[in-house]
Amino acid sequence: xxxxxxxxxxxxQSEHIKERISxxxxxxxxxxxxxxxDDFHASRVLPGxxxxxxxxMLMQLRDCVEIVIVINAADIEKNKIRADLGITxxxxxxxxxxxxxxxxxxxxxxxxxxxxGQAAADSFREKLESLGIRxxxxxxxxxxPANVSLIDSDEGYGKNDYVETTRPLVVVTAPGPxxxxxxxxxxxxxxxxxxxxxxxxxxFETFPIWNLPLKHPINLAYEAATADLNDVNMIDPFHLExxxxxxxxxxxxxxxxxxxxxxxxxxxxxxxxxxxxxxxVNMAGYCIIDDEVCGIASKHEIIRRYYSALEKQxxxxxxxxxxxxxxxxxxxxxxxxxxxxxxxxxxKEKAASSGTAAAAIExxxxxxxxxxxxxxxxTSAALLLNAVKHLGGIDHSIRLIPPSAIEPIQxxxxxxxxxRNPRLHTDEVLVALAMLSNSDExxxxxxxxxxxxRGCQAHSTVLLSEVDKKIFKKLGVDITxxxxxxxxxxxLI
Numbered sequence: 001x002x003x004x005x006x007x008x009x010x011x012x013q014s015e016h017i018k019e020r021i022s023x024x025x026x027x028x029x030x031x032x033x034x035x036x037x038d039d040f041h042a043s044r045v046l047p048g049x050x051x052x053x054x055x056x057m058l059m060q061l062r063d064c065v066e067i068v069i070v071i072n073a074a075d076i077e078k079n080k081i082r083a084d085l086g087i088t089x090x091x092x093x094x095x096x097x098x099x100x101x102x103x104x105x106x107x108x109x110x111x112x113x114x115x116x117g118q119a120a121a122d123s124f125r126e127k128l129e130s131l132g133i134r135x136x137x138x139x140x141x142x143x144x145p146a147n148v149s150l151i152d153s154d155e156g157y158g159k160n161d162y163v164e165t166t167r168p169l170v171v172v173t174a175p176g177p178x179x180x181x182x183x184x185x186x187x188x189x190x191x192x193x194x195x196x197x198x199x200x201x202x203x204f205e206t207f208p209i210w211n212l213p214l215k216h217p218i219n220l221a222y223e224a225a226t227a228d229l230n231d232v233n234m235i236d237p238f239h240l241e242x243x244x245x246x247x248x249x250x251x252x253x254x255x256x257x258x259x260x261x262x263x264x265x266x267x268x269x270x271x272x273x274x275x276x277x278x279x280x281v282n283m284a285g286y287c288i289i290d291d292e293v294c295g296i297a298s299k300h301e302i303i304r305r306y307y308s309a310l311e312k313q314x315x316x317x318x319x320x321x322x323x324x325x326x327x328x329x330x331x332x333x334x335x336x337x338x339x340x341x342x343x344x345x346x347x348k349e350k351a352a353s354s355g356t357a358a359a360a361i362e363x364x365x366x367x368x369x370x371x372x373x374x375x376x377x378x379t380s381a382a383l384l385l386n387a388v389k390h391l392g393g394i395d396h397s398i399r400l401i402p403p404s405a406i407e408p409i410q411x412x413x414x415x416x417x418x419x420r421n422p423r424l425h426t427d428e429v430l431v432a433l434a435m436l437s438n439s440d441e442x443x444x445x446x447x448x449x450x451x452x453x454r455g456c457q458a459h460s461t462v463l464l465s466e467v468d469k470k471i472f473k474k475l476g477v478d479i480t481x482x483x484x485x486x487x488x489x490x491x492l493i
Contacts, residue, residue, distance in 0.1 A: 001047060001290070001293045002047055002048040002289070002290065002291075002293065003046060003047045003289060003293030003294035003297065004046040004047060004048035004049045004284075004287055004288055004289065004487060005048065005287045005288075005289045005295065006048050006049055006050050006053055006287070008286075008287045009049070009053060009057070009283065009284060009287040010053065010056055010057050010060065012283050012286060012287070013057045013281075013282075013283045014057050014058075014060040014061055015285075016060070016281055016283050017030065017061065017169065017202075017204075017281055020200070020202050020281050021064075021102050021168050021169055021200075023200060023272070024198055024199055024200030025197060025198040025199065026168045026198045027168055027170075027192065027197060027198075027199035027200065028168065028169050028170070028199065028201070028202055029170045029172055029184075029185040029188055029189075029199060029200070029201050029202075029283070030170065030171050030172065030201075030202050030203070030204055031172050031181045031182055031202070031203045031204065032054075032171050032172060032173040032181070033181075033204060033205040033206075034054070034205060034206055034207075035054075035202065036052075036054050036055050036058070036096075036173060037051070037052055037055055037096075037099055038051050038052070039051050039052075039053070039054060039206070041207075041225050041273075041301070041461070042206050042207075042284075044297060044300070044301050044304075044478065045217075045218050045221045045222075045294060045297050045298040045301050046218070046284065046288065046294055046297070047293055047294065047297050047455075048289075049284075050159060052258050053181070055103070056220075058171065059103060059104075061169060062104060062105055062166055063156070064168045064169050065105065065106075065167060065168075065169040065170075065171055066105075066106045066107070066108040066166065066167045066169070066170055066171070067100050067105060067106065067107045067108065067170075067171050067172055068107075068109055068110070068111060068163060068165070068170055068171070068172050068173075068184065069093050069096055069097065069106060069107060069109075069110045069111070069174060069175075070110075070111045070113055070114055070172060070173070070174040070179045070180050070181050070184050071089055071090065071093050071110065071111075071113070071124075071174060071175060071179055072112075072113050072114050072178060072179045072180055073112050073113065073114045073115045073116070073118045073120075073121040073431075074114050074118070074122050075089045075090075075175075075176075075178070075179070075399055076088075076089065076112070076118065076120045076124050076427050077118045077119075077120040077121065077468040078385065080176070080403070082175055082176055089175040089176060089179075090124050092175040092176075093110060093175055094128075094131075095133075096173070096175070097110075097133065098109075106167075107167055108134065108163075108164075108166070108167075109133065109134040109135065109136060109163055109164070109165075109171075110128055110135050110136075111135075111136045111137075111138055111161075111163060111180070111182065111184050112124070112125060112133070112135060112136070112137055112138070112325070113138045113179065113180030113183065114138070114139075114140050114147070114180060115137040115138060115139055115140075116139070116140060121137075125137075129224055134164070136160075136161035136162075136163050137160070138160040138161065138180065138183065138184060138187060139159050139327050141156050141157075141159075142341065142428070144183070145183075145256060145259045145349060145440065146259060148259060148262045148263055148266065148377055151186075151263065152190065152263060152266045152267060155210075156190075157186065157187040157190040157191065157479060158190070158191075160187045160191070160427050162188075162191040163184070163198060164189055165188075170188070172184050172185050182203075185201050186201065186260075186263060186267075189201055189211050189267055190267055193267050193268070198268070201264075201279065202279055202280070202281050203253075203279045203280050203281070204280070204281050204282060205280060205282060206282055206284055207219070207221075207222035207225075208222045208223075208249065208250055209248065209282070209284055209285040210235045210236075210247045210248050210249060210277050210280060210282065210285065211247065211248075211285040211286075212248065212288075213287055214233055214234070214235055214246075214248050215333055216282065216295070216298075217294075217295040217296075217298035217299050217302070217334050218294055218295070219233050219248055219299045220233075220298065220330050221298035221299075221301040221302050221305075222250075222333050222334055222346075223326075223330055224301065224302040224305040224306070224327055225301070225305060225328050225329050227305065227309065227323045227326045227330070227386055228309075228323050230321060230326070231250050231251060231252065231323070231491060232250065233248055233249075233250050233251075233252045234248070234249060234250065235247070235248065235252065236248065236254060236275050236276060236277045238254070238274060238275035238276060238277075239275035239278070240259055240276045242274035242275055242278075243274070243275075247275070247277040249275075249276050249280075251275075253460075254276055256276075257275070257276045260276075263479075264461055272435075277356040280383045293418060298334075299334050299336050299340055300340070300341055300457060300478070302327070302330050302334055302336065303331065303336065303338050303340060303341050303344075303480065304478060304480050305327055306324070306327040306328070306331060306338065307480035307481060307482075307483075308480070309323050309324050309327055309337070310324065310483040311463060311481055311483050312386050313483070314463070314483035314484075314485075315463070330344040337378070339364075341457055341459060341480070342362055342368060342457075343360040343361060343362045343368060343457050343458055344360075344459045344461040344480070346360035346362075346370060346459075347359050347360040347367045347459040347460060347461050348461060348482075350370040350372060350461075351372070351461040354372045356372050356373040356374075356447075357372065357373045357379045357460070357461055357462045358370055358371065358372040358379060358460075358461050359371050359372075359379045359382075359383040359458060359459060359460040359461065359479075360382060360383070360458065360459055361383055361387050361453070361457065361458040361477065361479075362456060362457045362458070363387065363390065363391065363452070363453075363456055364452065364455070364456065367390065368385045369383070369386050369390050370386065371383030371384070371385070371386045371387075374421065374423070375422075375423070375430055376403060376406045376410075376421055376423065376424065377406075377429065378421075378423040378424060378425055378426075378465075378468070379426050379461075379462065380425065380426045380460065380464060380465075380468040380471070380472070381423070381424050381425060381426050381428070381429040382467075383458065383460075384426055384429060384430070384453075384471075385400055385429060385433075385446070386491075387449075387453060387456075388400075388446040388447075388449040388450060388453075389446060391449035391452050391453075392445040392446050392448070392449045393445075394441075394446060398442055399430065400436070400440075400442055400443055401432045401433060401436060401443075402431060402447050405435075405436065406424060406430055406432070409424060409428055409432065410422040410423075410424070417424050424451065425465060425467045425468055425471075426467065426468045426471040426472070427467050427470075427471055430450075430471070433446060433447055434447060450475060453475045453476065453477050454475065454476030454477070455476055455477075455478070456476075456477050456478070457477075457478050457479075458472065458477050458478065458479040458480070459479065459480050459481070459482075460479060460480070460481045460482065461481075461482050461484065462481065462482060462484050462485065463482075463483065463484065463485055
């Protein structure tokens with residue numbers, strides 16, 4: 001089901017940004033938060049929103065936009081990893097440059113912020129310059145952001161390199177949070193003002209959606225997505241005072257607005273923005289066409305985030321108890337429990353009745369299919385095969401992959417590769433299915449159903465292997481897991 005009009009979004013969002021550019025002297029620095037290429041959070045909570053919608057929107061402005069990518073020198077030095085991609089921030093900068101360039105968009109430069117002479121930052125600069133990318137340094141400012149008089153001086157922003165730009169819209173983006181996007185924008189405005197250019201600043205953040213209620217499931221889902229950062233949605237008090245209307249923003253923007261207001265007043269003489277909400281340009285709230293669909297999707301997202309936090313705690317990736325408490329509070333505010341996802345209940349019931357690990361998936365037509373451990377197949381592999389059988393109308397009793405095809409793979413795993421688990425993982429099952437599809441009509445039919453799994457909800461009663469998690473992600477299946485290792489299965493049943 002669709003709850004978001006993506007075509008309308010592309011149209012009115014690009015038009016609104018053009019309007020904002022015209023408010024200044026045809027020069028706008030747009031701080032771009034969130035993910036440009038693969039915003040899967042937005043696509044999950046706003047069904048119909050395409051993961052690359054923001055990029056497509058910018059491509060409509062291609063002739064007037066250039067990209068500046070910002071990276072924190074400290075993140076380069078400590079090899080900070082972007083968790084969703086498993087690559088370092090500096091490698092992600094290079095990836096972003098290639099992605100933008102392949103779509104005909106200009107990346108004019110990279111800004112290395114918080115620079116204090118780090119050797120790793122110098123090496124990265126050399127690497128970028130060898131690729132023909134201009135690189136600039138921005139420095140730390142003592143007392144930032146509260147020391148407004150120092151920031152707005154030749155010893156503050158004045159010490160930063162001036163980033164040469166030529167187009168009306170400069171999109172400032174980064175591999176992740178804490179990179180220094182806002183400071184880069186403000187530094188440029190400071191230098192432009194010195195040069196007689198009255199440039200402007202705006203912020204693009206999809207969430208929270210400012211013109212939805214504070215406790216709307218979509219906005220609660222944003223809090224769930226940032227629970228590890230402890231972001232909190234709030235009514236914007238500055239907007240309420242200025243206009244007598246409620247608008248939703250988040251705590252960090254509201255807390256820093258007095259400082260930004262003082263900076264803008266020093267640079268411009270006045271600040272035309274009366275609230276942090278005014279600074280935003282997000283139009284997503286106007287493109288929701290089915291509030292109920294988006295609300296249900298957002299509740300699913302809150303539960304997924306809860307299970308993800310439990311898994312991180314169980315595997316030692318994170319020991320942040322407050323994150324879990326926050327997510328439990330958000331579920332309470334949304335009036336849901338984990339059982340709101342029907343697949344959660346179905347998987348647990350299957351595990352209880354079978355006495356072994358189990359998983360369930362809810363397909364697009366609302367039907368729920370289960371799978372369980374067996375001597376030949378792992379839980380995830382069984383679930384996938386049962387799901388494509390159901391979608392392809394293949395009788396459940398038919399074995400898509402006969403034991404004669406599975407046993408040689410098991411022998412390879414245990415005898416030659418020293419594996420202890422003979423059961424097939426999802427990747428091994430899919431390879432076997434692909435090989436059989438050349439000669440078996442049922443296997444060929446099953447293969448053709450895999451695309452129909454995208455966007456489906458699934459749940460496992462035990463933690464998944466990394467292999468299985470990656471396969472589900474590639475298939476577009478949103479799967480959660482009980483934080484229980486397979487060896488502790490009896491605690492669930």
